[in-house]
Amino acid sequence: MVTDANAFSDDVRQIDGGTNPTRFARGWHCLGLAKTFHDGRPHQIDAFGTSLVVFESADGTLNTLDAYCRHMGGNLAQGTIKGDGIACPFHDWRWGGDGKCLNIPYSRRVPRTARTQAWPTLERNGLVFIWNDPRRRPPPESVDIPVLDAYGSSEWTDWSWNSLLVEGTNCRELIDNVVDMAHFFYVHLVKPTFFKNVFEKHVASQFMSATGRPDIELDSNYGQEGLLMESSATYYGPAYMVNGQTLASGGAASEGLLINCHYPVTPNSFVLQWGAIAKKNEGMSDDEASAMATQFADSLGDAFMQDVEIWRNKTRVDNPLLCEEDGPVYQLRRWYEQFYVDEDDIVPEMVNRFEFEVDLHTAQSKWDVEMTANMAAAKQAPAGV
Missing domain, CATH: 3.90.380.10 (Naphthalene 1,2-dioxygenase Alpha Subunit; Chain A, domain 1)
Structure with a gap:
């Protein structure tokens, strides 16, 4: 017996589930508390369909690179911070925060094409952010992260x-x-x-x-x-x-x-x-x-x-x-x-x-x-x- 003759009527609203986007959002993304990354160690972040490494260079600046070394694929997050760069654990290639290879300890010179992907990195309000743009354009000033006057004030707590x-x-x-x-x-x-x-x-x-x-x-x-x-x-x-x-x-x-x-x-x-x-x-x-x-x-x-x-x-x-x-x-x-x-x-x-x-x-x-x-x-x- 049919209990509802209208059960399959054309008037029934159907769900359009669509599909997830094939790219990741353009913009600043917070990775967490900045002090987490100011510890002298590299940190692996799995994000944007890949793996990244965040590290602090000698001058205290936080930097973000693709995690996998362009030489033979070593994971830089398993490497060592040496001066202003991070050294790959596989062959000790040294990479700077701008993505350029700084040094190859066993080589006479560094190839001109020795570059890896650097991600714009911002430290603000005690937090660290990285910029994602599928077209690799730099962040415009008009979309900056606002300064929170309360953070760092004696009238407010820490995070x-x-x-x-x-x-x-x-x-x-x-x-x-x-x-x-x-x-x-x-x-x-x-x-x-x-x-x-x-x-x-x-x-x-x-x-x-x-x-x-x-x-x-x-x-x-x-x-x-x-x-x-x-x-x-x-x-x-x-x-x-x-x-x-x-x-x-x-x-x-x-x-x-x-x-x-x-x-x-x-x-x-x-x-x-x-x-x-x-x-x-x-x-x-x-x-x-x-x-x-x-x-x-x-x-x-x-x-x-x-x-x-x-x-x-x-x-x-x-x-x-x-x-x-x-x-x-x-x-x-x-x-x-x-x-x-x-x-x-x-x-x-x-x-x-x-x-x-x-x-x-x-x-x-x-x-x-x-x-x-x-x-x-x-x-x-x-x-x-």
Whole structure:
């Protein structure tokens, strides 16, 4: 018996899964804390479908090269830093940070063609970045990484930092969160009260106010009704977000700067990194302030784990079916596309200023009904259930 004669109707929406891009995003990508690389050792980074080596030359400059020696393929990340260069463990060829071979200890001269790929490297705000461009063009000044005045200030802590390899999904899933208002309620368990996006040139911003949900248990206390959150998050390019965030609850407030960044390993995997610095409240000791920064970073990490669980089990959708309150998903993806085409192929709709504020009246009224029902059901539930 046929239970639904319309099950295979032409009106049924089909998912277009598309394909992952065949190139990696053009732009600055954060590799992590700079102090990690200032230790006198070479570091291997698997990124952009290849392997890189990051090392500190004698003058303290961080450099990034392709990891595999152009001579016979030795892995420079297994080599030794010698002066301003890195020596291959196979035949001791010495490579400078600009990609030129500096010396071949057993040879009379260095071949004129002895060059390897050098990656533009930037150290800023206690972090290290490398520039990727499939056409190997240098980074323009207009897409520089902003200086964070808070970093290095006596009023703020140092970074608390974490990272995670996310496999089985493309990093576009992470970018979609910029406009995804509704998932904050269902995945991250806070209720947005204001949500706006602004895109312009290489920058995409999300402005959000939110409250805690009184129907969610938080530790031993029932609900997080008193929680107030103000968030201003901006992507500078395709992979580096700075998120200023203020949390207030019970008459106390804390202010932090959170970093959300990633770099692709393959078209279907990426390294997700996050960290935070916190502003020291009056009378707060350094240890207390550092604990607050760690708490900020941990809360961001907990949120990411909720997202990662979704990403690992969802499918790619190039043609999402949207309602009015879903926000400018397609506009964000057009903005994001600028990093996957040559600069000469960027069109105005990718970079022109675009603003959109989500109308939250319907969502909030329906959420209030849902939360009230949840709390009533919880009160009626037998103890221990």
